[in-house]
Amino acid sequence: MKKFDFYFLAMLAFSSLTGCTDDDVDNPGTGGGEEATSRYIIAATPVASEGVADYLLTASDLTEGSISTTGNGVEQDGTYRYYVTNNNKFFSLLYGQGNPGAVTTYQLDDKGNLVMLSNFQSETVQAFAPVNDDVLMMKISRSADSPVANWYRLDTETSQIVDQGQINTAELAPEGEQAFFSWMTQVGDKVYAPFFTVKGCCSDTFGTAYPDQAWIAVYSYPELELETIIEDDRTSFIGRYFTNGLSVDEAGDAYAFSSGVAATNGVISSTKPSAVTRINSGERKFDETYLFDLEAASGGAYVTNHIYAGNGNFVVTMAEEKTSAYATGNKIAVINVYDETFEWVTGMPSEENILSITTNNYVSEDGTVHIGVTTEESSYVYNINVASATASQGLEVQGGNITAISKLDPIE
């Protein structure tokens, strides 16, 4: 064999190996038309073994059509990301416990393209919620050695942290345990922070000796000074780890959702049913007369997530068996907390076919709830009509689990 032949072969091999690749993706931006209309933001994680952050896609309509992450969407750094929208800005938070991460702020430009506004550094937080024009963030320790929660107040105008402070979480909890905020909700001009208590030690970090107790810490804003702790022993704790359990209706009454999934040594130890309770507007205690037992209403299921759709209507995600404090359900129902009615939603894919249901969903102005669902076939936005408790399959998101649905208006 001659030298020349070898090189020829090598070149041939090279060109045939590279010829079939399609790495040079050169598609234009993230959708966006000429006219400036508001657009839905859909965060989708590619279904792939290699951990990848969500791609941020945009769509003008959630009821039909199909979009894909292939050659489309804003790529983000990192793997796990979480989102909050406030002041017409979309914040993407990197979750890395113990490490700070970059938070990226996006907005919609006048052509309807999703554009990055800025990056700023934030601690990894376990709870974050819009309060006025801020995003309040909370980094909560799970260690008995340091029972503290650090809070940060993010100004959405400047995308900068303008204030921060520390909360002693041991002081909120009974002796030997410490508080862990499930989430935070603005109620009037206060911040209500439901919490569960944890041991933070001894091989049972998230276990508790108080599985049948609900607590809400009430803070002033923006000072975050503790005003009172509201307690209730009719349910277990409100909300769940990384999950909001408190929503306010048009009348200013706050409805609290308890899953009844407190655990001790990894085993569910709550004896109270999953239920909705209420704190009436302006009051600092649970309404003793109100308890909507969801387990009784549903025939044994418990709530894992909720979203408020107006007029006392909530769309809830339900699960059957309490196996873990972190499991999420595959069944969707509509409840009305005024009438205490419960109705399973029809038109959803069969329960067995559902691989996951998005937790960060969106409610339109007309009360339609848009929920992300990943089935064995693909991922879809399901649009839920609350009045009729029916769901219809809408936008398909190819090749990605939907992790969040939101909406932005274009800036002027």
Add this chain to the structure above:
Amino acid sequence: MQYTNLPWIFLLCCMLTGTVFSQNQRHISGVVVDSYGVPLNGATVILKELSSGKVTNGQGEFSFFGNFSGPLTIEASFIGFGTHTQSIQNLNTENFPLKIILKESSFELDAVTLSAKSRIQEIEALAFNVEVVNAEELHNTTLDIGHALNRVSGIRIREDGGVGSRMNISMNGFRGNQVKIFVDGIPMENFGSSFQLNNIPINLAKRIEVYKGVVPVGLGADALGGAVNIVTNSFDKNHLDLSYSYGSFNTHRSNLNAGYVSESGFTVQLNTYQNYSDNNYKVKVDVADLNTGQYFPNQNVERFNDVYHNETVIGNIGVVNKSYADRLLFGITLGQNYNEIQTGARQVSVYGDRHSRGNIIMPSFKYQKKNLIEGLDVTLNANYNLGKEEVVDTVHRRYNWFGEFIEYEGPGGELSNRHTEFENNNGIVTASVDYKIDERHSLSVSNVYNMFDRETSNLLNANDDLYAQPQQTNKNIFGAGYQFEEENWSITGFAKNYNQVNIFDQSYNPTGNYGDVAYRRNKDHFNSFGYGFAGTYFFTDDFQVKASFEKSYRLPEPNELYGDGGILFEGNSNLKPESSYNYNLGAGYWIDLYESHLVNIGGNIFYRDSKDFIRPVLNQNQVYQVMDNLSDVTNLGFEAEARYSFKNLFSAGANLTYQNLRNNTQFEGAQTQESVVYRDRIPNIPYLYGNADMAFNFKSPLNTSHPVSIGYNLLYVHSFFLYWPSLGSSKLEVPEQLSHDLNLTYTFGKEQNFQFTLECRNLTDENLYDNFSLQKPGRNFSGKIRYTFK
């Protein structure tokens, strides 16, 4: 030759072995030495009457089998030595083995065409796809073993930063522990942090053998993607090698390598080395304001928590060149290291106080005897590491890249409040036996046994029984192989048994009552078989073709099952072994042009089909890496290399590797729709890269007895995407990288005992990245002075 027929030929050979060979076999053996009695490796020995030639091995030995009858003439020659001719009148009365002494040539050597195979070429002539780095050529440089490997075709060393930073070897698409590393044939598993690629100086090595794909049975281990065998200097006579270097970022390295061999064969050997660096090179980062979170983009800042140092002593005592042993050594390796941790898995995480330290206390035993009985070579090695590793993160602060920090009250850490210490109680026993039945047939058997029993203690909370639970792994790999050799072709076939038992505890609640914790003993057992073939054929003396195939397994390592104690890896005790089918086809061509111009070109095409690929992913919290069985992967690629040299004066070479790593997982989990990234390129792995080098050797114009050498090295890595190439319209990528290194060596002294080397790495001060865009040092300089005595 039809490669599809190889298995049949192999089977046929097996059946014929017992019957074909007649009884009139004669054996002529001998040893070729220089006038000091030192064996000559690579000398040519010719039986003139039969026009049959042999090349001596590392012990200077040669042998001929055949239907001989006397008288015969033996002619031995070696570059730089005169030719020796000797006649054998009567085969029955002659004393074998013969001792042939060659005298050094007195005349000035003209460039000699290498007709005899050196040890290095001899290994490369094997059926396996192997490349040999002559480490001695690099002894003047300040390279550690890892950076020397980075210059080998097909290999990429990925690292986190400067001196002492974590290194990860990647070879033809395999990476990390899929590629096994050996020192003198002993697997370098769990030697601890004090004895690793990133701190062993190149001077410790004589040569480095790089097996790509199929690995010979003699290196008995669960290598999947190949193996690197670092062969250390085994001097048979007194020697001393001393060097010291100083370079940018306050980097000091020194190395002492000394040995004494008495007339009787008693020997004492000592290797000590030390590395120290502040690693305070500049990086370009976005620096956050600790209070507002605002980023100051593209700041050039110095690394400030990255001091690394290690000190290691390796001592051996024993005998060499005895009738019962070529080598019988008892040794101990003692060492320690200290490593400050500047960043997390990504550069955005910056630390100011986190650090780790470790030590190694490892007694060892080495025994080697060739021809214990005629044709039987035996090797036995054992070692046990009593060392400890310690991870410290007890300063409750948040740092930014300016080195500013906020101090928080109460106990805590930068990442997590931690101070743990663990002993791995790791031991390895390897044994291999090679038996050369006759000139053509040989058998090899090898066995490697590993034990691992980690004891961890939490120094912050002594009562924490989470850490008191057993974490054990016992692994045994047995291999048997057969080789058939002809004048211009050879074939080998082998089978391996893989066996692993993992014992660990999982916590559970036995009663369901509050506060009950008990531990359930888990015992995982894996047992499986792998096999392979390799063949080579010389069309002419200068043109060789190789082919090999293997089904192989790679078992999870203890660190992958149980974590590394909180530095970087979290454990995953559910990790399954991964398996792979490997196919290789390679060719090499040597051209001897007129007047001492030598050209050598080679290439290799490979294909890998892997299941349960073990890959690092970030854990749920994105703080630690955790190993997981992930996508099935195929990889079709090639590597090509070309070298040219003119006499001793000039040499140049280049190599290029392309690997087409594709995701072969069609359906993810329970999904019925084809994955969007099915057949997409695996992200965050370089797929086109290469090296080029050039060297000029000349005499110093000031003093003609002082040689000067100038070398240049180029490293190229094509840009690659951090995430799946087909997804998204705006992409994050690691840009194309080109780095240039220059070095100059000046040799002086009466017997050319002194060498002075100046090196500049990353000459053009490029921003170089690796591993999820962690930045590496910019332009840096170092000087090295070396003294050798042999």
